[in-house]
Amino acid sequence: MPGKAPLTILNNRITRCRRCPRLTAHCKQTAKEKTARYRHRPYWGRPVPNLLPASPTDAASARLLIVGLAPGAHGANRTGRMFTGDRSGDFLFEALYRAGFCNQPDSTENGDGLTMTDAAITSAAHCAPPGNRPNTDELNNCAGFLDQTFEALPKLRAVLSLGQIAHRAVLNRYRRSGLVDRLNRYPFAHAAAFTFPDAPTLLCCYHPSQQNTFTGRLTPDMLLNVLKTARAVVSDGV
Numbered sequence: 001m002p003g004k005a006p007l008t009i010l011n012n013r014i015t016r017c018r019r020c021p022r023l024t025a026h027c028k029q030t031a032k033e034k035t036a037r038y039r040h041r042p043y044w045g046r047p048v049p050n051l052l053p054a055s056p057t058d059a060a061s062a063r064l065l066i067v068g069l070a071p072g073a074h075g076a077n078r079t080g081r082m083f084t085g086d087r088s089g090d091f092l093f094e095a096l097y098r099a100g101f102c103n104q105p106d107s108t109e110n111g112d113g114l115t116m117t118d119a120a121i122t123s124a125a126h127c128a129p130p131g132n133r134p135n136t137d138e139l140n141n142c143a144g145f146l147d148q149t150f151e152a153l154p155k156l157r158a159v160l161s162l163g164q165i166a167h168r169a170v171l172n173r174y175r176r177s178g179l180v181d182r183l184n185r186y187p188f189a190h191a192a193a194f195t196f197p198d199a200p201t202l203l204c205c206y207h208p209s210q211q212n213t214f215t216g217r218l219t220p221d222m223l224l225n226v227l228k229t230a231r232a233v234v235s236d237g238v
């Protein structure tokens with residue numbers, strides 16, 4: 001009988017983690033208070049695992065890793081699935097679908113039939129933070145999970161950071177691996193791309209938060225264009 005796949009073991013570890021007292025309490029409190037719209041629905045209320053392609057074999061062969069900031073209080077912290085159940089997720093998954101990285105444009109609930117194709121989604125912090133802002137200690141606490149996610153995805157060819165904090169978390173991962181020394185050589189900018197001889201290409205995109213999408217700072221076409229670049233990188237090794 002084969003053992004559990006490393007990605008499954010990692011997801012189990014993530015969901016059991018209680019290392020950040022402030023975030024653990026916030027996830028629980030948000031799940032208890034709920035928001036009016038979902039007051040009769042259950043909340044996940046704990047760390048959100050990585051979202052992976054359907055089977056362990058497919059999951060390990062993902063060539064694109066998307067890195068967000070942290071679960072939304074009434075989105076992923078409610079549904080237990082990355083970027084699922086809020087406006088940010090609506091925006092992201094429609095673009096992922098159009099770029100061929102998932103099978104449907106909607107991601108409303110765990111069990112809604114969504115499957116990822118060739119891409120996985122993680123975040124710099126796996127717990128919903130107050131004000132959508134994990135602090136430095138919390139990001140450092142969660143960095144080990146980002147390292148383990150990279151290590152469990154040996155086929156990665158591109159990493160897409162959604163926003164500056166995610167980009168910084170990925171650069172720190174590259175620094176821990178000895179791939180970069182000075183982080184300021186890789187400044188975040190929308191649609192920026194950084195290549196490395198022996199590591200996945202880093203791509204940047206504004207985070208699909210309402211702050212960016214409602215103001216037009218990030219449009220559907222802008223996100224789709226970055227995902228098309230990601231598609232080209234994973235397909236051709238650009």
Ligand code: SF4
Binds near residue numbers: 019020126
């Ligand atoms: S943010 Fe990460 S390290 Fe902190 S409690 Fe959540 S899963 Fe654990």
